[in-house]
Amino acid sequence: MSFETSLDRLESISARLEDEELELDAALALFEEGIAELRAASAFLAEAETRLKLLTEAADGVFRVDTLRG
Amino acid sequence: MVREEEAVPGTTAGAAVSVMALTCTAKDVLEGAFMPLWVRGEVSDFKAHRNGHWYFSLRDADAQIRCVAWARDRRIPARPDDGMQIAALGQLTVYAARGDMQFAVTRMEAEGDGLWRKALDLTRARLHAEGLLDPARKRRLPQHPRRVAVITSRDGAALRDIFAVAQRRCPSVEIVLVPAAVQGDTAPESLCYALDQVARWADADVLIIGRGGGAREDLWAFNDERVARALAACPIPTISAVGHEIDISICDLVADLRAATPSAAAEAAVPVQAEIRERLRASAALLTDLTADHVSRAKLRAADAARRVVSGAARRVDRRRLELQSAAVALNALSPLATLERGYAIVRTGDGKTVRTASTLAAGSAVDVVFRDGVASATIERVTPNVVDDSVTAGTTGEAR
Numbered sequence: 001m002s003f004e005t006s007l008d009r010l011e012s013i014s015a016r017l018e019d020e021e022l023e024l025d026a027a028l029a030l031f032e033e034g035i036a037e038l039r040a041a042s043a044f045l046a047e048a049e050t051r052l053k054l055l056t057e058a059a060d061g062v063f064r065v066d067t068l069r070g
Numbered sequence: 071m072v073r074e075e076e077a078v079p080g081t082t083a084g085a086a087v088s089v090m091a092l093t094c095t096a097k098d099v100l101e102g103a104f105m106p107l108w109v110r111g112e113v114s115d116f117k118a119h120r121n122g123h124w125y126f127s128l129r130d131a132d133a134q135i136r137c138v139a140w141a142r143d144r145r146i147p148a149r150p151d152d153g154m155q156i157a158a159l160g161q162l163t164v165y166a167a168r169g170d171m172q173f174a175v176t177r178m179e180a181e182g183d184g185l186w187r188k189a190l191d192l193t194r195a196r197l198h199a200e201g202l203l204d205p206a207r208k209r210r211l212p213q214h215p216r217r218v219a220v221i222t223s224r225d226g227a228a229l230r231d232i233f234a235v236a237q238r239r240c241p242s243v244e245i246v247l248v249p250a251a252v253q254g255d256t257a258p259e260s261l262c263y264a265l266d267q268v269a270r271w272a273d274a275d276v277l278i279i280g281r282g283g284g285a286r287e288d289l290w291a292f293n294d295e296r297v298a299r300a301l302a303a304c305p306i307p308t309i310s311a312v313g314h315e316i317d318i319s320i321c322d323l324v325a326d327l328r329a330a331t332p333s334a335a336a337e338a339a340v341p342v343q344a345e346i347r348e349r350l351r352a353s354a355a356l357l358t359d360l361t362a363d364h365v366s367r368a369k370l371r372a373a374d375a376a377r378r379v380v381s382g383a384a385r386r387v388d389r390r391r392l393e394l395q396s397a398a399v400a401l402n403a404l405s406p407l408a409t410l411e412r413g414y415a416i417v418r419t420g421d422g423k424t425v426r427t428a429s430t431l432a433a434g435s436a437v438d439v440v441f442r443d444g445v446a447s448a449t450i451e452r453v454t455p456n457v458v459d460d461s462v463t464a465g466t467t468g469e470a471r
Contacts (some may be wrong), residue, residue: 007350008118014357022364024368030361046348052233053244055271061270
């Protein structure tokens, strides 16, 4: 799952939370879901250094992404 | 006879050479005498044969020569039009079988970039007709890509520039090179292959395709229709960055975003990490605030509900009290005590039953006479039925018995 997906979900969760008629149980469940997405999104930012990779394709069409250089 | 056979070929009728010998010799001599050269002239009688070869004449005021441009050998962006002034690079050749002299053209330049422009216009018109240049096709770039695929040459400046910009803006982004030749005859095919790989791999968020600046011919692969179509078919958003500011390629028109340079492409693709962190922080704050609102609304609702229960109960108690009071008033009106107040007395038998008629009593019956202020116990001495009234009622009953 991508960072973008996490952020999108987070924002759609907030949009649903804006419904004031939402049951409290449902709101709390959404909140927990949102926290999980926040954690996932934050994890993407943990990488300290840009990685340069090389896409290679094996004969059977399977792709590999190898480090090109530091 | 012997002398004729020994004559130098072609010097006597008897030593005549074959036509083939003539044309083949001419071919050897002419083709050996001329190295490839540029010739200036006007195009006429242009014909593109269905086998892909082009045939035309190059002429000026005084002379003309037949020309051929073999499909496999030529590197010419577009067909020239009749009347076009061109310079053609070619080799003078002799077509021995027909004895024709022709100029085999491999490259061509028209005045004022005419052919390049024409090629570009033709490709653009075809892509436009198919809607591939429609602005509505342009997709939005992902705001926070994790993986950026880059189709360019492995050793070019473009890759270095893109990497440097990404590193500066957002270290958590991964740059994945999909190497391709970006100039030369193999470039279009190589670029198409790389685009196909990106499509099948489908694990990048955005694609940058491009190269640094160069001569017009070096950039030409990015005007190739096959490359443009492959780019248009790319499943992820695309950014093209071909050459410098002023170079606009067909790929630039097809891509979702045209960047002036590879560095600009990287800036468009890769967000500044501080901005991402800010967006995350804002999202977290919104999530928390909205949830807190739900909790406090729930608390308010609970308190409200409790208040309604209490006040409802209180109202019910009040209503009961009122009912009780009116019942008490009604009861009092019916009570025999009220009658006793007015001076009447009630006769009861010993077991407490009210005596309603004299006939239920007999001499010696013990009765209690209840007054307003007390009870008097008495014994019945005699029972006398009420004659007048009784004859009307009991009499008739009596007779019936």
